[in-house]
Amino acid sequence: MNIKKNIAVTILTTSFLISGISNPIGYNVSAFRPIEVNASSIKTSDNNKYLLNIQNSYSTKTSKDKYEIVKSSGASKDKKNTKDAKDTKDVKDTKALTAIKENTEKKNDSKENKNSKDSKETNETKDTTDNKINKDISYSDKGDEFENGKKIEIGDIKVVNLKGTWREMGRQYGYLMKKELEDLDTFLDLIIEANEGNASTARAIVDQQIAQTPYRINQFFEGASETSGFTVDELQIINAVERIGGLPKCSVAMAWDKYAKSDLVIGRNYDWSESFALLKDDIAVTVYHPADGALATATVGYVGEIYAVNGLNEKGIFLELNNGKPSANIKSPDPRITGTTMLFECLFESDELSDMDLFFNTTNCSSSYIINVADENKGQSFEWCPVGVKHGESTLPNGLLVSTNYYVNKDWLFNTPSDKNSWSGITRRNNLIELCENNKGKIDAEKMMEIINKTVEEGGAKNDLTVYQLVVVPKTKILWLQITGGSEWTKIDVDSFFKS
Structure with missing residues (x-):
């Protein structure tokens, strides 16, 4: 299926209570020494041309056959499958990209011409100021509607507003996001095909x-299966795209008090495996309006993800997830609901920042x-792993929080991380700290865009793996979204x- 330029913002309404998930456990932390992650230092180069080339390399064939392979593989619970599940975390992005390049010849002339035109128009509208806000999105904008759902599309940004029961919201989502779901379907086809034997x-x-x-x-x-043309199983496969496709490498900076110009502001780089650059046009901001009275919540992530790696609720509580495996590469010894699903639940139920402490003290992952979490007054960092949780924000002065991919609390008994096993996480964190210190008292949304947009070589944290960037002000509940190789900074009210 051809890739369309699609970014989505989705809004849903629901309650999400999960009972029986609790109790800090008494494992001996020293027994869980991490396995070092093989990761080379991140370097940044001008790769926009490369991204434009691979963007057009999707095959037009359907991935239904690949789904059949995945389905027919079964899910036996023997030791072999357990090992397979572990090995999947090391999906070879280079193989996926090789398969993608081989498919380049299959693209037709009309698509080449269209992308050439799109690229020209993008260059013509680009402002000399890197941080230009080139468009605004609010609920009052016109959009497509289905039942109680609404999708607003401006450029390559989409906002989807969903209301009702979970099944009703699923129906709205499946209908309004059908084409975007097809994009994820094709991407998964290529990932699985490029990694034969991993089905x-x-x-x-x-x-x-x-x-x-x-x-x-x-x-x-x-509900989504009733309107999207995908089965429940296929939707679950799409929902697992990040687990199948690799590991995230991210960074975040929060400034308030003496560091902020006025309101607390958050800057976030979302970095992923190289092949995920293909999904730069399929990112969704999803806002949930629970019919049962739970808090309306917005999430930002790939289309089809029904969980939270970035989220903001109607009370102004924000959270974002960074990979902590360079410090604690361990898994739960017992079956547990995934951490991203539990974070999703947390946003629906947290009306003040103190609820976050309760959540992390109660919930094993x-x-x-x-x-990293925040309200309009301050930020906090929770280093959360299967053997416990500790705070990480106290290592910096009040008013500043910076986090990449390793634990900074010295009470952990894990191995000391390095740039080599944290995707240059130490350098990226130190760079962001220095940038925030140099701009102390001046950091607002525009300044934060400037800070997180600096590359590693420029003394920042952005790199070749940065897929998208967020700036969020919890007090006003406004976020700005920028897609690498795609949309410039777009303001989303x-x-x-939330008030719709």
Whole structure:
């Protein structure tokens, strides 16, 4: 299927209570020494031309056959499949890109001409100021509607507003986001095809995810299957794209008090494996309006992801997820609902920042993360892994929080991280700290855009793996989104969607 230029913002309404997920556990942390992650230092270059080339390399063939391979692989729970599930984390992006390049010859002339025109128009509209806000989006803009759902599309940015029960919101999402879901379908086809022999691994991951999916989200997929043309199983495969496709490498900076010009502001670089550059046009901001009275919540992520790696709710509570495996490369010894799903739940139920402490003190996770949270007054960092949780923000002066991909709390007994095993995480963090110190008292949304847009070579954190960037002001509930190789900074009035 041909790739369309699609970024989505989705809004849904629902409650999301999960009982029985609790209790800090008494494992001996020293027994869980991390396995060093092989990761080379990140370097940044002008890769826009490369991204434009691979963007057009998707095959027009359907991925249904590949789904059949994944389905037929089964999900036996023997030791082999357990090993397969572990090995999937090391998906070879280079193989995926090779397969993609081989498909380049299949693109037709009309698509080449269209992309050439799109590229020309983008260059013509680009302002000399890197941080130009080239468009605004609010709920009052015109859009497509289905039942109680609405999708607003401006350029390559889409905002989808969903209302009702989980099944009703799923129906709205499936109908309004059908083409974008097809894009993810094609991407997964290429990823699985490029990694022959890993179909059973992917199947094991999906089956594990299905077993851990709460009832309400299953209802969402049931609804989406009624209108999207995809089965529930296929939607679950799409929902697992990040687990099948690699590991994230991200960074965040938060400034308030003496560091901020006025309101607390957050800057976030979302970095992923190289092949995920193909999905730069399929990113969604999803806002949930729960019919049962839970808090309206917006998430930002790939289309088809029904969980939270970035989120902001109607009370101005924000959270974002960074990979913490360079410090604690361990997994839960027991089956647990995935951390991203639990973060999703947390946003629906947290009306003040103190609720975050309660959540992390109560909830064990399935893997190792760094979760950075904020309200309009301050930011906090939770180093969250299967053996416990610790705060990480106290290592910096009040008013500043900077996090990449390693734990900074010295009480952990894990191995000391390095640039080599944290995707240059130490350098990226130090660069952001220095930039924030140099701009102390001046940091607002525009200045934060400038800070997180600086490359590693320029003394910043942006790199070749940066897929998209966010700037968020929790007080006003406004976020700005920029897509690498795509949309420039776009202002999205999330509050207008919350109030719709």
